[in-house]
Amino acid sequence: MAKTNPGRFFEDYTVGETIDHAVPRTVSGGERALYHALYPARHALYSSDAFAQSCGLPASPLDDLAAFHVVFGKTVPDISLNALANLGYAEGRWLRPVYPGDTLRSSSEVIGLKQNSNGKSGVVWVRTKGENQRGETVMDYVRWVMVRKREAGSAAPEAIIPDLKPVLDVSDLVVPEGLDFTGYDFTLAGEPHRWGDYEVGETIDHVDGVTVEEAEHMMATRLWQNTAKVHFDATLREDGNRLIYGGHVISMARALSFNGLANAQMIVGLNGGAHANPCYSGDTIRAWTEVLDKAETGAPGVGALRLRLVATKGGEPFTLKGEDGKYLPHVMLDLDYWALMPM
Amino acid sequence: MAKTNPGRFFEDYTVGETIDHAVPRTVSGGERALYHALYPARHALYSSDAFAQSCGLPASPLDDLAAFHVVFGKTVPDISLNALANLGYAEGRWLRPVYPGDTLRSSSEVIGLKQNSNGKSGVVWVRTKGENQRGETVMDYVRWVMVRKREAGSAAPEAIIPDLKPVLDVSDLVVPEGLDFTGYDFTLAGEPHRWGDYEVGETIDHVDGVTVEEAEHMMATRLWQNTAKVHFDATLREDGNRLIYGGHVISMARALSFNGLANAQMIVGLNGGAHANPCYSGDTIRAWTEVLDKAETGAPGVGALRLRLVATKGGEPFTLKGEDGKYLPHVMLDLDYWALMPM
Amino acid sequence: MAKTNPGRFFEDYTVGETIDHAVPRTVSGGERALYHALYPARHALYSSDAFAQSCGLPASPLDDLAAFHVVFGKTVPDISLNALANLGYAEGRWLRPVYPGDTLRSSSEVIGLKQNSNGKSGVVWVRTKGENQRGETVMDYVRWVMVRKREAGSAAPEAIIPDLKPVLDVSDLVVPEGLDFTGYDFTLAGEPHRWGDYEVGETIDHVDGVTVEEAEHMMATRLWQNTAKVHFDATLREDGNRLIYGGHVISMARALSFNGLANAQMIVGLNGGAHANPCYSGDTIRAWTEVLDKAETGAPGVGALRLRLVATKGGEPFTLKGEDGKYLPHVMLDLDYWALMPM
Numbered sequence A, B, C: 001m002a003k004t005n006p007g008r009f010f011e012d013y014t015v016g017e018t019i020d021h022a023v024p025r026t027v028s029g030g031e032r033a034l035y036h037a038l039y040p041a042r043h044a045l046y047s048s049d050a051f052a053q054s055c056g057l058p059a060s061p062l063d064d065l066a067a068f069h070v071v072f073g074k075t076v077p078d079i080s081l082n083a084l085a086n087l088g089y090a091e092g093r094w095l096r097p098v099y100p101g102d103t104l105r106s107s108s109e110v111i112g113l114k115q116n117s118n119g120k121s122g123v124v125w126v127r128t129k130g131e132n133q134r135g136e137t138v139m140d141y142v143r144w145v146m147v148r149k150r151e152a153g154s155a156a157p158e159a160i161i162p163d164l165k166p167v168l169d170v171s172d173l174v175v176p177e178g179l180d181f182t183g184y185d186f187t188l189a190g191e192p193h194r195w196g197d198y199e200v201g202e203t204i205d206h207v208d209g210v211t212v213e214e215a216e217h218m219m220a221t222r223l224w225q226n227t228a229k230v231h232f233d234a235t236l237r238e239d240g241n242r243l244i245y246g247g248h249v250i251s252m253a254r255a256l257s258f259n260g261l262a263n264a265q266m267i268v269g270l271n272g273g274a275h276a277n278p279c280y281s282g283d284t285i286r287a288w289t290e291v292l293d294k295a296e297t298g299a300p301g302v303g304a305l306r307l308r309l310v311a312t313k314g315g316e317p318f319t320l321k322g323e324d325g326k327y328l329p330h331v332m333l334d335l336d337y338w339a340l341m342p343m
Helices: A029-038 A049-054 A064-079 A214-223 A246-256 B029-038 B049-054 B064-079 B214-223 B246-256 C029-038 C049-054 C064-080 C214-223 C246-256
Strands: A018-020 A083-094 A103-115 A121-131 A137-148 A203-205 A266-275 A284-296 A302-312 A331-342 B018-020 B083-094 B103-115 B121-131 B137-148 B203-205 B266-274 B284-296 B302-312 B331-342 C018-020 C083-094 C103-115 C121-131 C137-148 C203-205 C266-275 C284-296 C302-312 C331-342
Touching: A029 A064, A029 A214, A029 B029, A029 B214, A029 C029, A049 B103, A064 A083, A064 A103, A064 A121, A064 A137, A064 A214, A064 A246, A064 A266, A083 A121, A103 A137, A103 C049, A214 A246, A214 B214, A214 C029, A214 C214, A246 A266, A246 A284, A246 A302, A246 A331, A266 A302, B029 B064, B029 B214, B029 C029, B029 C214, B049 C103, B064 B083, B064 B103, B064 B121, B064 B137, B064 B214, B064 B246, B064 B266, B083 B121, B103 B137, B214 B246, B214 C214, B246 B284, B246 B302, B246 B331, B266 B302, C029 C064, C029 C214, C064 C083, C064 C103, C064 C121, C064 C137, C064 C214, C064 C246, C064 C266, C083 C121, C103 C137, C214 C246, C246 C266, C246 C284, C246 C302, C246 C331, C266 C302
Parallel strands: none
Antiparallel strands: A018 A103, A083 A137, A083 A266, A103 A121, A121 A137, A203 A284, A266 A331, A284 A302, A302 A331, B018 B103, B083 B137, B083 B266, B103 B121, B121 B137, B203 B284, B266 B331, B284 B302, B302 B331, C018 C103, C083 C137, C083 C266, C103 C121, C121 C137, C203 C284, C266 C331, C284 C302, C302 C331
């Protein structure tokens, strides 16, 4: 017993400390192929070395969300093993593409703590950083989770709530070195719509649906070495359901959004996200997008779109919250991100 | 809505036009490993670099059917998104092995059109070509599909029906450069039977069966970036069944045929094929083969066998059609192909 | 019929003969990624090139059990196609890590035969060897199986029962060339416990559980090109269950044992193993370990632990056999192995 990891409780965090997460990971063409087998991912820049090279990159990178999942997965044993809820994301930035052969590791700085009024749990804010084998940061993001206390009666720490940007400014975004969309091949990419064709407020129903299976979400979640028990052990809940990793829904919705956003090639910013309702095996995931903002990046031919990506299981597209301000039961994900698109 | 791909309708095709399909794909050892995880594939030339090198190739290629699936998958958004039926294949040739690191793209020339007498749909013939990153054609084949018309009343195009060979002649087949079976290792390949041991008219029951699962066929179909909704969305049909991609059945049957045809190493020609009845999760796929023809290729030690490969779900082996000339309900696939075998 | 492999019967084995198994296999990053997708494998040395290099290896090898499965899978068509039971393992040694790009082949020497008293079957002992493309042995092990006789009345061979070590001595173990744990990074590995922290007799409940699915165990079993029908064909048994390959349970249990044994990095010896009860889809696999012995290896910073790894489906941890000396129904695997751990 003593040798297994019980996870951290709310009392175990101190603002300012840095936690180095275990199990670094080298990625290869294997992770790429599995990503394409698990999600209907078709963005050309992540599918073809030749296409990526025509956009100024040395090769086709690992999908941005795959990089996120690898970095995120390492944090689970230290941050969310005793989490009661994953509350939010902010200030997420992709800083450098990840290529086959790269080795990723993660660390998190505790940047905020606030005990809940019930005295039984508290909110922990961390800024997580993923680094490659050269010590270069490939991405960072803030996440906050509600974590159980070890003892309900223990003393509360001083409440420190970090000051987080509700939305990243375009000047916060990092365009990968060398990226150049001036010679972009719209035919090979799959759709003719460019940055100028999208308007703020526009909504897109991505039309397709995928009914998810236990074997798939478990393979995906394991691939990222995310070990949270609820995803794997059908005996944990009375209803026998395994809770699907929220990141699985993110990747599925993003892949579905190809149909209408084939040229929103690279994700560079994560402004926020809510896992509104749980996803279970047998649910059919659909997605719709709303264009929230547009900006130029200064890189050659590269524009940025701020997009709200919503994943649902049934229900009308473009419906999100009820009159009470709460997410409707069919909404599983509400994600706010910045993507790069040819101008 | 306007930004998603509605697919082409019968009226949208013109004989002579070439359609460049989107989303080129770089393949790696990941696709190879997944092919072996998804199908009981054991042909030694596609399993071992050392074996392939002993046969004169630079390395072990991607399975010929994997190459076919990649090339085929790209055509779906342009050719068969609104297809009512996949009617047939002809004149399929594998012209050059595909190796890890290669990037494939596809294009199709419309070579025939014929409106159906009901005025609601028509048949479209295309010759599809897969090319690698050096612009070399790796395979080409003809496929014809029945496609819905956008408007039932629209004018019919002039009927043009291409003149297709019912069977490729051995002189049409391309033996990969350098292929030499004179030093072939039958022990490592798994069976002693060589070209001379097979007789025209001989039938082989491949004995083994595989019960298929939703997670597997969806992973396979996504890996080839085939996005036809019927394979993924369980809400589309009243019975809740997802229709399994016909290519999944082809690959399963071919892999099962190892048991009795372990030395039918490379597929070089596709004479024709019919997806006789649909396949669903829970079906147990079996396979049998009939030797249709034999020929010498002129390459050192390399013979060719023309084989009929039939995939079934139950039923007696070697039964194919009823008295009415229609495929029996347990027959899922009737494929006619040329394979290379040591003499 | 004549061309498919009927498998060998008891009469077909002769003590002293060597059987070269078919279908050599080149492994890549694809097999690595799939191993991580199929099992919750997190041992850092098999996850990160950089970590492996910090331990003196050239790169991160393929998981030791993946290497075992590849070597084992090739033996199935020759050894266990007509097996009634897989009776045991002994004297298994991992002699050299397997790296992406290596090509493995297997051969088995028949080292023992004993007809059963019922005259219908017999026990066959083989020593199987896996070799890489340079002819270096990467592992060897003894396995014995009960095999059906072709004819009940045929003559019995002279009974020869090999003299097998019940446990490998530490001097039998081979530490990979260059392995050095003196600079071992316990933080990156995931746990602080080193060799000195484990005591003989200590038991560890690995806490986590995984509910297994048909699609997963079939993908795993196919990946190792293990073709035993019972794993794939749901029509073979009256209850419609597919029997899960025992190696799937071994890999799952070993991966679960990370939680408490994160530093038991490399498997170097297999003393014995029993597949106590079958595993079916829907079972939730758990694992516990007992420390059986400890030894120093002489390599820098490298200790060895002899571990009993038990996989269960429910039931109390640390329970194994009933009063009748038989395995309790919830016990699926009882494995005895040597692992290397930093001192």
